[in-house]
Amino acid sequence: MAPRRAGGAVGVTDAAQGPFPDADYLILSSRLIPDLDGGYTIATLARAGQMAERGARVQLLTVDPADAEAHAAHRAEFAARGALRPDTPLRNLFDEAVAPDGGAAEWVRAAAASAPTPGAQADEHRVLTDAAGRPFVSLPVIRGNPDWHLSTAAVRVHGPEGDAIGELPGFGALYRAWLEHVVARLTGPVVVVCESRQLGELLAGWGSERVRLLHTIHTIHLEPPFTPDAPLNPLWTRWFAIADRFDAVLWPTRAQRDDVVARFDGSGRHLVVPNGVPMPDAAADDAAREAGLVVSLSRLAPGKRIDHGIRAFLAADVPGAVLEIWGDGPERERLEGLIRERSAADRVRLMGATTDPDAVLRRASVLLSSSAFEGQGLSIVEALRVGCPVIAYDIRYGPGDILRDGGGVLVPDGDERALAEALHAVLTDAGLRARLSGEARPAASAWSADAAMTALAAAVRAALSAPPRR
Structure with missing residues (x-):
């Protein structure tokens, strides 16, 4: 299927602007x-x-x-x-939770003393100690249960001498x-x-x-x-x-x-209420972009489908283009194997993690996102805010919302051929790339820190103006 260019408008707040209430x-x-x-x-x-x-x-x-x-x-x-x-x-x-003279802090002891019911007994506990090696609480060890946090197994509370002086019924308590x-x-x-x-x-x-x-x-x-x-x-x-x-x-x-x-x-x-991304004070210097540089910026996890991005990049077959994959995670070894299998080490590079995504994205001609799912898509907004066009699968959730104001190309989810076609088009068409770059910064502004804080302040005002729900 052919890629479709993002367009249209979307807002991110449902209420009027204003400062945070006094709280x-x-x-x-x-x-x-x-x-x-x-x-x-x-x-x-x-x-x-x-x-x-x-x-x-x-x-x-x-x-x-x-x-x-x-x-x-x-x-x-x-x-x-x-x-x-x-x-x-x-x-x-x-x-x-540590008392200066040893054992649990007074608030922990008081909570244990007033607990309405004792906790269930666990077979194993992890004893936490202070800097002097004195125990203050012992946490139940609950193995093989994804709902461990809901257990009422006893949290033991220790006194200054290290002896157990009370219990709380579980982590929640x-x-x-x-x-x-x-x-x-x-x-x-x-x-x-x-x-x-x-x-x-x-x-x-x-x-x-x-x-x-x-x-x-x-x-x-x-x-x-x-x-x-x-x-x-x-x-x-x-x-x-x-x-x-x-x-x-x-x-x-x-x-x-x-x-x-x-x-x-x-x-x-x-x-x-989106996760807000600060907007730069000045526009990026587009002259600093490296022609043909495609960047992937995410954790190397199965859901990110970095292998889709590698195959699509190679299929795009743009002379001189390079794919830099920034991030670390459990998929690294498998991706190294794929790169070796395709004899692509000169064109596809695993760069490791970065603490400065802006520096990476200011060099890039394109950000490539091949995730199966997202919560919002932080790296997409980070790319747009410095004028870097984005090519992404149209997935739930994030890319479709973010790119509706322009700045990128959405392709059908999982369609590697469409991803390759979009990469080839953007990398080889300077006019298209310039147009997307021009749209990028305005599109990012809907996801700015100011927009997010306006929405969050409105949510707080609504909550404080109504009775508590619990």
Whole structure:
């Protein structure tokens, strides 16, 4: 099938503009670790930074049980990369669950003492210790169960002498106790922005009159073939049953929001709030682009279908063209084998990960995206904002929404021949390439940090103006 050029208009916000309401904002993530979880980590940190830049009082909260030294190293690395503002705390539950004199902190002990029922007994526990080697909590080890977070297996709480002095019935009880401790030290309204499905499930029944819980979405909810009526991803089936308990659910694209509302009863508050991408102060110098340079920028994972991109690039057969594949992941060895099999090492290069995508995209003539699915498609917006045209499969979700304002070419999902034809056309037609590049920056503006924060502030105002849903 022949490629179709993107065109038309799409908006990303459903409400009027305005600043963030006066409240404390807690951005809750299961973990935030450099170079882990791909675009999720980048988007979560970016949201916090963009909110803080616009005057919101923001704290980042995580619940991964690494030690304090590891968490300090994560903070330092994010700060060095400019991903964490110095005025935005990045706090961790287990860093704060330790009493200075040993054992669990007072808020953990108090939660265990007031727990209505004891936890079930687990066969195995992971004992967490402080810097002096003293235990403070022991976490149940639950193997082979994707729903481990829902278990009520006992979290043991230790006293100053290391002895177990109480229990909490599962991870959910521990997480909620920490949030209650954090919220109790704040005054006025509190907005919790939950970035993780697992945490959202545990918090759907938690809250108070002054707390509003907003749940962001980062990925697709469907299984293959990714049509609107396709089977739900099993991890999301239970979540949809409780989606109406959140004060707002924030979808990154209009297409995904609309598919969800059409399929389900729509009783929840479903809003479109993209992951915002900062726009450059000045346009990229198009003279710096390398003729024939095609770039792929993503994790090397099966769902990204980098092999499609390699085969399409080689089939396009443009003299002098080079494909740089930026990213790392489990598919690297297989892709190396494909490149060897095609004797293409001089034309297709695995570059490894980059912490400076702009530098890569400013050199590129084209960004190539061959994913099977996306949540939003961060790299596509990053390319458009520096004037780099995009060629992408028309998949759920992201490319179709982003490229409707121009800046790229969409081809039918999985059609490698169409992908190759589009690559050949854009790489060999300077006029087409210049036109797409000119459309790229205006198209990216709909996904800017300003547009995203306008939509998020509107979602917060709507949630605060209504009674809590829990």
